[in-house]
Amino acid sequence: MPVLSNKGRNLPESPIRKLSSFAAEAESKGIYVFHLNIGQPDIASPQGSIDVVRKSKLKLLPYESSEGSLSFRKSLCAYYKRNEIDVLPKDIIVTTGASEAVAFTLNCICDAGDEIIIPEPFYANYNGFAAASSVKVEPVISLFDDQFCLPPISTIEEKVTLKTKAILICNPSNPTGYLYSQEEIELLGDLALKYNIFLIVDEVYREFIHDEVNKHYSVLQYEKLKDHAVMIDSVSKRYSLCGARVGCMVSKNKNLIATALKFAHLRLSPATLALMASEAAINSDPEYLIQVKNEYSARKKTLIEALEKIDGVRVSNPKGAFYCIVELPVEDAEEFSKWLLTDFTYQNETIMLAPAAGFYSTSGYGKKQIRIGFVLNQQKLLRSATILEKALKAYSN
Ligand SMILES: Cc1ncc(COP(=O)(O)O)c(C=O)c1O
Incomplete structure (x- = not known):
């Protein structure tokens, strides 16, 4: 086999897409997965x-x-x-x-x-x-x-x-x-x-x-x-x-x-x-951006309030963009995120998270943290928070 470059072999994996194959596997079994892991906006373009x-x-x-x-x-x-x-x-x-x-x-x-x-x-x-x-x-x-x-x-x-x-x-x-x-x-x-x-x-x-x-x-x-x-x-x-x-x-x-x-x-x-x-x-009407911003701000409020009600969960309060870092009451957020896709469903639904350790380059940081993108509507965010709550209870048992 010809040898590949060290650069290519050592290129870090995307923490956002790392668990994609597990999500695809869950979806192939008919499980609905709420994708909180990515930053793909869901609001219509102008x-x-x-x-x-x-x-x-x-x-x-x-x-x-x-x-x-x-x-x-x-x-x-x-x-x-x-x-x-x-x-x-x-x-x-x-x-x-x-x-x-x-x-x-x-x-x-x-x-x-x-x-x-x-x-x-x-x-x-x-x-x-x-x-x-x-x-x-x-x-x-x-x-x-x-x-x-x-x-x-x-x-x-x-x-x-x-x-x-x-x-x-x-x-x-x-x-x-x-x-x-x-x-x-x-x-x-x-x-x-x-x-x-x-x-x-x-x-x-x-x-x-x-x-x-x-x-x-x-x-x-x-x-x-x-x-x-x-x-x-x-x-x-x-x-x-x-x-x-x-x-x-x-x-x-x-x-x-x-x-x-x-x-x-x-x-x-x-x-x-x-x-x-x-x-x-x-060149579209600048009002478009005001509405988009208002929608993300409303989602942020809904999501943060719902997450703060979950036992043991700590949430950072983002002032901008459409992500927040959440600290979970688990030892290893990556293991938990994988388990959510491979071993857990609530009413045939689950959530996909981005383990936050991949956003640090110093190893050991962010082990208990995940990143959530609020690129789903408020109803879906609330549902995702419920699934997270149920999952944390099941995981700790
Ligand atoms: C901070 C930041 N910079 C750059 C990008 C990449 O953006 P683009 O789609 O324009 O390549 C992203 C995408 O998530 C991002 O979050």
């Missing part, structure tokens, strides 16, 4: 984004320009302007989802063996993208008991070495829902300036803020960071367009964008048809 694809009279699908069409980038600029972010089309490279934007960014700024600092728990695929670019992740722990707030800046500074190229955060965070304040973004930005490294902020959940007091502050609003800030974005969550695979990286740093463009040239073009749908979504 109608215009679907219509533009349906009504297209295209006779062929040409390549788009590698950086994304000018009209799409102009639409993005107008959307950013509505969010108090001033950028120009030349600051944007359109990518195949935020995923490719993260990969491009890491490849542009890091060589093999370089390091990036990330507060954990973090979006698990950052680990995979780092591994694929031979970059080392230096995690800084943020704690459940502190609602996963930014660790003291001194603990982040301690991790900076000559190999550090960037600090990466997600705001608001997947998986914790933590919302970094303007002050915190500026503290991180000042650290980036001090060590002449990048501050990369993944803002794909920008609109979904459940906090009545704080508003989202983009890394691109901190003017001092002109050359050191990179924003990662996507239409996937905002407009329920995950399958469009359209995102972007945005930066005022001309050299970074010019370098990213070379990576963009390598893969020729973002998906042409998906860009049409995404542009229509971005």
Whole structure:
């Protein structure tokens, strides 16, 4: 058998999809599985984004320009302007989802063996993208008991070495829902300036803020960071367009964008048809996003209240995004999550959870925790909470 690369063999598994085969097996037996494990929105996309694809009279699908069409980038600029972010089309490279934007960014700024600092728990695929670019992740722990707030800046500074190229955060965070304040973004930005490294902020959940007091502050609003800030974005969550695979990286740093463009040239073009749908979504009535945000906020309230009533369960209170981390009264949340799919049903239904250990890169953390995505309607969330309660009782017997 030919030998595969160490990189490929050691690539971490997705904690979100790790238990998928057990879920498929349960479903094949006719068991209904509530998927709380994924971040796949269930709310309809803006109608215009679907219509533009349906009504297209295209006779062929040409390549788009590698950086994304000018009209799409102009639409993005107008959307950013509505969010108090001033950028120009030349600051944007359109990518195949935020995923490719993260990969491009890491490849542009890091060589093999370089390091990036990330507060954990973090979006698990950052680990995979780092591994694929031979970059080392230096995690800084943020704690459940502190609602996963930014660790003291001194603990982040301690991790900076000559190999550090960037600090990466997600705001608001997947998986914790933590919302970094303007002050915190500026503290991180000042650290980036001090060590002449990048501050990369993944803002794909920008609109979904459940906090009545704080508003989202983009890394691109901190003017001092002109050359050191990179924003990662996507239409996937905002407009329920995950399958469009359209995102972007945005930066005022001309050299970074010019370098990213070379990576963009390598893969020729973002998906042409998906860009049409995404542009229509971005130009849709801003009221759409207000309603979507309100729906996620209502779900969050319902879910958190239901979970808090379950004996032994502790819930973090997310200020943004559509996830929460939940601590369960079990020794090993992964074993429990597997058992839910292989050995348990309540009235022929069960739930699929994402064990949270996979969102930490330091082993031993998050063993009792799971991540729940509130991408199901309130009725289904309530039903899921009931199933969780019944399951915990059965598991402890
Ligand atoms: C924080 C974060 N960044 C990036 C992505 C990937 O987004 P995309 O579908 O645009 O590639 C996700 C998807 O779950 C995410 O949660």
